[in-house]
Amino acid sequence: MPNDPLIPMIGVVTDVRRDTPDVKTFRVNALTGGKNFAHMPGQCAMLSIPGVGEAMFSITSSPTNTEYLEFSIKKCGCLTDWLHRLEAGAQLTIRGPYGNGFPVEGALLGQDLLFIAGGIGLAPLRSVINYVLDKRERYGKVDIVYGARSADDLVDLEEIRASWAHAPGVDVHLTIDRAQEGWEGNVGFVPNYVRELGFAPTATALVCGPPIMIKFVLGALAELGFARTQVYTTMELRMKCGVGKCGRCNIGSKYVCKDGPVFRMDQLDELPDEY
Amino acid sequence: MSLYAMDRARLGELYEALGALGRVYLPTRKNGASAFLPYGEEGSEADLSLLLCDKSPKDLFFPQSEELVKFRLTGAEIALQEAARQKEPFVLFGVKACDLQAIEVLDRVFLAEPVDSFYQSRREHATVVALACARPAESCFCTAFGIDPTSPQGPCDAVAWLTESALYLRPCTEKGETIVSCFAGFAPADEKEVAAQQAAARAVLGRLPYGQLDLSRFGEASDELALFDHPAWEELSAHCLGCGSCTFSCPTCQCYDIRDYDTGKGVLRFRCWDSCMYKDFTMMAHGTPRKTQKERFRQRFLHKLVYYPKNNGGLFSCVGCGRCVKKCPANLHMIRVAKALGGEPRAQ
Numbered sequence: 250m251p252n253d254p255l256i257p258m259i260g261v262v263t264d265v266r267r268d269t270p271d272v273k274t275f276r277v278n279a280l281t282g283g284k285n286f287a288h289m290p291g292q293c294a295m296l297s298i299p300g301v302g303e304a305m306f307s308i309t310s311s312p313t314n315t316e317y318l319e320f321s322i323k324k325c326g327c328l329t330d331w332l333h334r335l336e337a338g339a340q341l342t343i344r345g346p347y348g349n350g351f352p353v354e355g356a357l358l359g360q361d362l363l364f365i366a367g368g369i370g371l372a373p374l375r376s377v378i379n380y381v382l383d384k385r386e387r388y389g390k391v392d393i394v395y396g397a398r399s400a401d402d403l404v405d406l407e408e409i410r411a412s413w414a415h416a417p418g419v420d421v422h423l424t425i426d427r428a429q430e431g432w433e434g435n436v437g438f439v440p441n442y443v444r445e446l447g448f449a450p451t452a453t454a455l456v457c458g459p460p461i462m463i464k465f466v467l468g469a470l471a472e473l474g475f476a477r478t479q480v481y482t483t484m485e486l487r488m489k490c491g492v493g494k495c496g497r498c499n500i501g502s503k504y505v506c507k508d509g510p511v512f513r514m515d516q517l518d519e520l521p522d523e524y
Numbered sequence: 525m526s527l528y529a530m531d532r533a534r535l536g537e538l539y540e541a542l543g544a545l546g547r548v549y550l551p552t553r554k555n556g557a558s559a560f561l562p563y564g565e566e567g568s569e570a571d572l573s574l575l576l577c578d579k580s581p582k583d584l585f586f587p588q589s590e591e592l593v594k595f596r597l598t599g600a601e602i603a604l605q606e607a608a609r610q611k612e613p614f615v616l617f618g619v620k621a622c623d624l625q626a627i628e629v630l631d632r633v634f635l636a637e638p639v640d641s642f643y644q645s646r647r648e649h650a651t652v653v654a655l656a657c658a659r660p661a662e663s664c665f666c667t668a669f670g671i672d673p674t675s676p677q678g679p680c681d682a683v684a685w686l687t688e689s690a691l692y693l694r695p696c697t698e699k700g701e702t703i704v705s706c707f708a709g710f711a712p713a714d715e716k717e718v719a720a721q722q723a724a725a726r727a728v729l730g731r732l733p734y735g736q737l738d739l740s741r742f743g744e745a746s747d748e749l750a751l752f753d754h755p756a757w758e759e760l761s762a763h764c765l766g767c768g769s770c771t772f773s774c775p776t777c778q779c780y781d782i783r784d785y786d787t788g789k790g791v792l793r794f795r796c797w798d799s800c801m802y803k804d805f806t807m808m809a810h811g812t813p814r815k816t817q818k819e820r821f822r823q824r825f826l827h828k829l830v831y832y833p834k835n836n837g838g839l840f841s842c843v844g845c846g847r848c849v850k851k852c853p854a855n856l857h858m859i860r861v862a863k864a865l866g867g868e869p870r871a872q
Contacts, residue, residue, distance in 0.1 A: 252606065252641055253592075253606070253640065253641040253642065254638040254640070255592050255593075255640070255642075255782065255795070256592065256593050256604070256606050257593070257604070259602050259604065297784075299595035299597060299602060299784055299791040299793065300595070300597070300784050300786050300791040301784070302784065303782065303784075325809040325810070326808075326809035329809075338600050339600045340600055340601055340602045341602070342595075342602065342604070485808070486806065486808070486813065487805070487806045487807065487808045487812075489780065489781060489782045489798075490780070490782070492638050493636075494633050494634060494636075494640060494778065494780075495779060495780050495781070495782070495798070496778060496779030496780070496798075496800065496827075497779060497798075497800070497805055497806050498806075499823075499827075499831060501748050501752065501826075501830075501831060502748065502830065502831040502832075502834040502835055519748075519749070520748075520749075521748065521749060521752040521753075523752075523813050523814065523819065524813050
């Protein structure tokens with residue numbers, strides 16, 4: 250390991266999968282094979298292409314995957330544009346893991362879990378979902394509500410249909426914003442779909458997606474009787490160091506890189522509304 | 525520990541002798557400004573009687589720009605080489621009580637786990653000598669933050685007092701003792717002259733216009749949300765130019781950026797000071813949570829008065845040095861903010 254938190258390791262891209270027109274999933278290994286480091290679901294890592302930039306990404310693979318780390322990345326800026334040009338065999342730099350992660354070995358144990366994701370917001374939740382499915386007996390019923398603009402924008406639809414949909418005690422509910430040919434699932438926005446599905450407020454909800462989706466999903470969950478203490482989300486703010494020192498990812502006195510990125514809604518309620 | 529004294533006229537000899545402990549940084553006038561500069565540079569004049577250097581000693585531990593790592597790129601392969609850490613010892617002489625407290629503030633950020641090894645290597649190689657203030661200025665308000673400028677306390681190796689005729693020194697660590705042992709001009713002394721200077725300075729402190737600022741609304745137990753939503757931010761920030769002078773002159777501002785520079789032979793990754801006053805600071809592909817100068821202005825002051833104290837056992841990250849008071853082109857500063865948010869000066 251390097252001698253300073255800011256010094257990265259080298260990672261090798263060993264596989265690139267195109268998930269949607271603007272999302273690719275990158276498999277990353279250490280130079281010597283295996284993973285660069287171990288992590289918990291919901292934690293993040295700093296990826297960089299030297300000369301282009303460095304940014305924080307959620308680790309989308311589950312810790313139960315012992316072979317590699319995976320990152321689902323949407324092309325939306327300079328660095329992600331460069332990342333999307335990488336092919337298998339390319340090297341990048343990686344450091345981490347950062348943040349707290351979801352309490353999979355704490356408050357979530359034994360609970361019914363309701364995952365609600367929109368678009369690329371599935372990336373951090375996918376790590377939790379696969380972790381839960383690999384340790385199935387430790388958790389209750391699992392519901393996964395996942396929506397995107399179109400069927401083509403649903404990230405990793407193959408795994409969802411082949412694996413998640415057939416897992417014991419798991420129900421997958423997919424939705425897209427507008428009807429399209431060949432789509433037989435639900436059509437409509439995620440918050441409305443959550444309301445229609447009408448989940449019992451005994452579950453714990455894990456929500457990630459665009460801020461506007463999160464906002465309306467929280468409204469829907471409140472209507473269904475979910476308390477703020479039963480809802481977790483994961484935050485994204487600009488980061489440079491990842492270790493609570495560079496000073497830019499704070500929400501009030503909390504640093505998202507260090508104290509987050511996972512917050513329970515009642516914890517967020519105590520912080521200034523600046524995210 | 526014991527107190528020693530030396531003839532003030534022999535300060536030049538002391539600086540030369542301190543050279544045996546490493547490079548010596550002193551409050552120095554150069555090109556019409558002042559900073560902690562290496563002793564003996566051409567065109568510069570070391571002057572311990574400077575009340576406060578324009579530039580704080582922050583950059584001796586946290587440089588304005590520093591190299592972190594070099595990348596050499598060959599085809600798909602990346603080779604990396606870490607930048608060297610500080611290896612040479614150095615002496616930082618003449619740090620005022622406010623700037624000393626600022627080092628404590630920075631220590632709690634950079635030396636907290638995971639430790640910043642670049643900062644740590646400089647701290648470990650430094651011998652720090654604090655210097656008491658004999659005559660505070662009108663813009664000083666360190667006492668509002670519980671700092672006694674006549675008797676500096678904090679992460680230093682010795683404390684010094686400069687009087688009309690002598691320099692007094694009280695070592696407080698082994699490193700501090702080496703300062704006494706490396707210069708033959710020191711002799712054991714009594715407290716009389718130091719005590720007299722302290723009494724005279726304290727009399728001035730009691731009359732400083734900003735020194736009695738009431739900070740009871742801020743700190744560890746403050747109501748973060750109420751202060752965040754305070755209506756005064758709108759008007760307070762209205763004239764902020766977003767120039768960042770306050771953050772760059774501040775001895776405790778520690779926000780930094782990390783950037784890459786293509787040297788033509790490889791890529792140099794460096795870190796440099798950044799400022800929460802800038803729009804780019806929090807800008808992401810999908811926008812920024814601090815959209816106007818009001819949010820950025822509020823961030824800086826709440827960080828000093830509320831966020832940092834909440835994370836550090838009540839320690840404020842403003843030390844009342846007054847540099848921002850002097851540098852702000854729009855005359856916006858800690859005093860105005862603290863008063864507007866409810867901290868009126870206590871009755872005299």
